[in-house]
Amino acid sequence: MTSPKLRAAIIGPGGIARGAHAPFYIKDSRTEIAAVVSRTHEKAAAFAEEFHIPAAYDCADTMLEAEKPDLVSICTPNKFHREMVLKSLEAGCHVLCEKPPAMTAEEAEEMEEAAERAGRHLVYAFHHRYNPETRVLKKAIESGDLGSIYHTSVQAMRRRGIPGWGVFTSKELQGGGPLIDVGVHMLDLALYLTGYPEPVEVMGATHKRIGNRPGTGLMGQWDPENYNVEDLASGMVRFQNGMSMVIETSFAANQQDEETLNVRLLGDRGGADTSPLRLYEERYGALFDSAPAFLEKTDSGSSYERQITHFIDCCLDKSRPLATPADGTTVQRIVNAIYESSAKSSAVSLI
Ligand SMILES: NC(=O)c1ccc[n+]([C@@H]2O[C@H](COP(=O)([O-])OP(=O)(O)OC[C@H]3O[C@@H](n4cnc5c(N)ncnc54)[C@H](O)[C@@H]3O)[C@@H](O)[C@H]2O)c1
Structure with missing residues (x-):
């Protein structure tokens, strides 16, 4: 029997989400993209249509509550990394957050503590x-x-x-x-x-x-x-x-x-x-x-692609993250x- 797919969500559907996140969740047979969130419903819906994603939202809280994703990619501008990472961790999701971790060291520390508290992976996208x-x-x-x-x-x-x-x-x-x-x-x-x-x-x-x-x-x-x-x-x-x-x-x-x-x-x-x-x-x-x-x-x-594959491995407990929250701080x-x-x-x- 095949295991159910992990449900991924993308917050911030712009350039990096399009090039480095969405295609590889779709390609990996262990994940499906359940939802996408942007600042406006229109922007989210356009991305959803492009990648055949079933649900589009203009609010991360509503999406997290309704879709209960297993993992989230945060691809917003840096200013919103902290807020979106904290929400996603609190909702029990593993998080892959685009680089840099945040705007300030204080924010990165807060995100590190939140990951520890939630017992979820927080991986920063240092793809090199x-x-x-x-x-x-x-x-x-x-x-x-x-x-x-x-x-x-x-x-x-x-x-x-x-x-x-x-x-x-x-x-x-x-x-x-x-x-x-x-x-x-x-x-x-x-x-x-x-x-x-x-x-x-x-x-x-x-x-x-x-x-x-x-x-x-x-x-x-x-x-x-x-x-x-x-x-x-x-x-x-x-x-x-x-x-x-x-x-x-x-x-x-x-x-x-x-x-x-x-x-x-x-x-x-x-x-x-x-x-x-x-x-x-x-x-x-x-x-x-x-x-x-x-x-x-x-x-x-x-x-x-290797970054997404490895993140999925970590979410499935088949590997340990290479890039830890403490490194990001x-x-x-x-x-x-x-x-x-x-x-x-x-x-x-x-x-
Ligand atoms: N890993 C890399 O090599 C790499 C390359 C480029 C960008 N990045 C990082 O990716 C992030 C995004 O960069 P980009 O080039 O994709 O930017 P972008 O402007 O193309 O995309 C950002 C998206 O986030 C959406 N957005 C903005 N505020 C939001 C909010 N509050 N809630 C939900 N969605 C929101 C925007 O509408 C847009 O769709 C940045 O942190 C950047 O540093 C990483």
């Missing part, structure tokens, strides 16, 4: 963790190939890649610019690979030099009138275990490469870059470069400390 490169590199690190990692460099830089659509340039809805949007992905990856050490001090600087002027680039023409986030953020973090980290992230750097998404790890026995995956290892008294000959091709589509504390340090022009202590 599901890349084959990440899996291989994590094994190399755990087997000691890099020795002790004492420095990491985190880059999420775009050349004139300010989104010309959506919510990404709105501080009110997103809480910030490239740091909270793309920087968080690489920051999480660096922390995941290095075992999530405890951050103790953060120094940050942000700049808005390009987004506030008219321009066009990789992601179309942006609107300088509604550009109120940073276009570059940099930070330095010191960790309790002695590791240091430098972060650089931008929507619109005047650089040669269209996009640089990389974590560089420096250990006392070896080093690594994540993209493309390269290992630099001491052997026979010399430093060697190595690269995997064959790895499953990585594109964001496939890591999104740590990411959020660092992000917010970079913004705070920039605003007050001094270092921020996290202990």
Whole structure:
């Protein structure tokens, strides 16, 4: 006899719900999408029709009460993550929440506590963790190939890649610019690979030099009138275990490469870059470069799919989440400390 399907719901049916959530719940035979919620019934109904979802709502409370889903994907702008996560956990659902976890570290802590109280999974959508490169590199690190990692460099830089659509340039809805949007992905990856050490001090600087002027680039023409986030953020973090980290992230750097998404790890026995995956290892008294000959091709589509498959495995108790609520709180504390340090022009202590 086949088990009944898990009932999924989507709150916030926009770009990421369409590309990274709905198709993969539909594809997986263990789930069905029972309902979708948007700000208006009209928007929810349009998405429901597109993905053949039986119910559309304009209120999350009503949906949770009526549909009693087993799991929920939260895909709203960042401003609403906290509220929707808390409601869904209280209703007894497992939750996959888009990144970043929230707008502030306090919100992320509240969400972490709520997940603990509810005894449900709260997974943040840091999909780069599901890349084959990440899996291989994590094994190399755990087997000691890099020795002790004492420095990491985190880059999420775009050349004139300010989104010309959506919510990404709105501080009110997103809480910030490239740091909270793309920087968080690489920051999480660096922390995941290095075992999530405890951050103790953060120094940050942000700049808005390009987004506030008219321009066009990789992601179309942006609107300088509604550009109120940073276009570059940099930070330095010191960790309790002695590791240091430098972060650089931008929507619109005047650089040669269209996009640089990389974590560089420096250990006392070896080093690594994540993209493309390269290992630099001491052997026979010399430093060697190595690269995997064959790895499953990585594109964001496939890591999104692996993320949903793994989340479903966790909901069915067949696996443990890779990205925990506590990890999300740590990411959020660092992000917010970079913004705070920039605003007050001094270092921020996290202990
Ligand atoms: N993982 C990734 O690589 C990735 C990529 C893009 C966006 N994101 C994240 O996904 C989230 C959404 O981004 P997007 O690009 O899909 O935005 P979007 O604007 O395309 O979609 C957001 C949707 O949420 C709906 N919405 C807004 N407020 C709501 C509310 N209170 N209740 C219910 N629905 C509401 C909007 O109507 C819209 O349909 C953000 O947190 C963003 O950071 C993640």
